[in-house]
Amino acid sequence: MTTKRIAVVENVLSANDRLAEDNRRLLDSARVFALNIMASPGAGKTSLIEQTVQRLAAELRVGVIEGDLATSIDAERAEAAGAVSVQINTGGNCHLEAPMVRDALAQLPLNEMDLLIIENVGNLVCPAGWKLGTHLNVLVASVPEGADKPYKYPSMYNDVDILVVNKIDLLPYVTFDMDFFKRGVEILNPGVTTFPLSCRTGEGLDAWLNWLKTSVADFRSTR
Amino acid sequence: MHELAITQHVLDITLNHAEGRRVTDIYLVVGQLSSYVDDSVQFFWDFISKGTPAEAARLHFRREPALLGCHGCGGSAPLTKDFTCPNCGSEAVTIESGEEFYIEAIEIEMEEVST
Numbered sequence: 001m002t003t004k005r006i007a008v009v010e011n012v013l014s015a016n017d018r019l020a021e022d023n024r025r026l027l028d029s030a031r032v033f034a035l036n037i038m039a040s041p042g043a044g045k046t047s048l049i050e051q052t053v054q055r056l057a058a059e060l061r062v063g064v065i066e067g068d069l070a071t072s073i074d075a076e077r078a079e080a081a082g083a084v085s086v087q088i089n090t091g092g093n094c095h096l097e098a099p100m101v102r103d104a105l106a107q108l109p110l111n112e113m114d115l116l117i118i119e120n121v122g123n124l125v126c127p128a129g130w131k132l133g134t135h136l137n138v139l140v141a142s143v144p145e146g147a148d149k150p151y152k153y154p155s156m157y158n159d160v161d162i163l164v165v166n167k168i169d170l171l172p173y174v175t176f177d178m179d180f181f182k183r184g185v186e187i188l189n190p191g192v193t194t195f196p197l198s199c200r201t202g203e204g205l206d207a208w209l210n211w212l213k214t215s216v217a218d219f220r221s222t223r
Numbered sequence: 224m225h226e227l228a229i230t231q232h233v234l235d236i237t238l239n240h241a242e243g244r245r246v247t248d249i250y251l252v253v254g255q256l257s258s259y260v261d262d263s264v265q266f267f268w269d270f271i272s273k274g275t276p277a278e279a280a281r282l283h284f285r286r287e288p289a290l291l292g293c294h295g296c297g298g299s300a301p302l303t304k305d306f307t308c309p310n311c312g313s314e315a316v317t318i319e320s321g322e323e324f325y326i327e328a329i330e331i332e333m334e335e336v337s338t
C-alpha cells in the first residue's frame with residue numbers, strides 16, 4: 001500500500017471560530033455589545049463585573065454569563081448587583097467554548113440588553129484562542145499575582161484587546177515592578193488599552209466605566 | 224487541560240479531508256503562543272479515533288517557537304524569558320510569529336494501481 005500526502009492547512013479551532021461568528025451575528029442583530037473577561041482565579045473578574053453592573057445599572061441593561069466555577073456563587077453575585085445572569089456548567093472544563101456560549105445566549109433576553117459580560121473560567125492558559133463571539137477580549141491582571149505574568153503567559157497577553165490591572169490598592173504592600181510588567185505587555189500587545197484600578201477602593205473605575213459606556217453607545221449607534 | 228476538545232477538532236478536520244480514505248499520519252503545526260497542547264493528545268487520539276478511517280494514525284507535532292524581531296540589531300531570535308534580544312541585549316523587540324495552530328497535511332493510503 002502506498003501513501004499520499006495531502007495538504008490540509010486548516011486551523012484546528014476553525015469549527016469553534018465558525019460558531020463564534022454565529023454568536024457574533026446574533027449579538028449584532030440584537031445590538032448587544034459583548035465582553036469576554038479572562039483572568040487567573042481570584043484576580044477579580046466577578047468583583048469587576050459586580051462594580052460595573054452596580055454602577056451602570058441606571059444607564060445600561062446588563063446580562064452576565066458565568067463560566068467560572070461549578071457553583072452558582074458568581075452568578076448570584078452578578079444577579080445581586082442587578083444583572084440578568086446565566087450560569088454555564090462547564091463540567092470542569094478549563095475554558096469556555098463558542099457552543100457553550102450559544103446555549104447560554106438562548107437563555108438571555110438579548111433584545112432587552114445593551115451589554116453582555118462573560119466571565120470565563122479562571123485560567124491564564126486555556127481560554128486563549130477559543131473565540132466566543134464577543135466584541136472584545138478583556139484580561140484582568142492583578143497586582144498580587146506579580147509583574148512577571150506577561151512573560152510567563154504570553155499567549156494570553158498577546159491575544160487580548162483590553163487589559164485591566166486590578167487591586168492597585170495593594171501596590172504599597174506587595175512588590176510589583178510596574179515598569180517590568182508594562183514592558184512585557186507592550187512587547188506582546190503594543191498599544192493595548194489599559195485600565196489600572198481597584199475594585200475595592202473604586203480608584204480608576206471611572207475611566208473603565210466611561211470607556212465602556214462610550215463603547216456601548218458607539219456600537220449601538222452603528223447598528 | 225483541553226486536549227480532548229482539541230483532539231475532537233483534529234479528528235473532524237482529518238475525516239473531512241480524508242473523504243473516507245484510510246489516514247496513516249497527521250502533521251500539526253503548533254506555535255508557542257497558540258492554544259496550549261501537550262503530548263497527551265496522542266492518548267486521546269487513540270481513544271476517539273477508534274472505528275474511524277483515521278484509527279491509529281500517528282500525530283506529528285511541529286512546534287514553532289515564538290520569534291522576536293529586534294530593532295537593535297535587526298535580527299530575529301526565539302523569544303527569551305525576559306523578552307530581550309539574545310544577540311545584542313536590546314529591549315526594543317516585537318513578536319514576529321508563534322500563533323500558528325493548524326493541520327498542515329495528512330497522509331492517506333492509496334489503492335495500488337496496476338498498469
Ligand SMILES: Nc1nc2c(ncn2[C@@H]2O[C@H](COP(=O)(O)OP(=O)(O)O)[C@@H](O)[C@H]2O)c(=O)[nH]1
Binds near residue numbers: 040043046068122
Ligand atoms: N485588595 C483588593 N482585593 C480585591 C480587589 N478586587 C477583588 N478583590 C478580592 O479578591 C478576591 C477574588 O475576587 P473575585 O472577584 O472573586 O475574583 P475572580 O475569581 O477573578 O472572579 C476576593 O476576595 C475579592 O474581594 C481589589 O481591587 N483590591
Ligand SMILES: [Mg+2]
Binds near residue numbers: 045046047
Ligand atoms: Mg469569579
Ligand SMILES: [Zn+2]
Binds near residue numbers: 294295297308309
Ligand atoms: Zn538584537
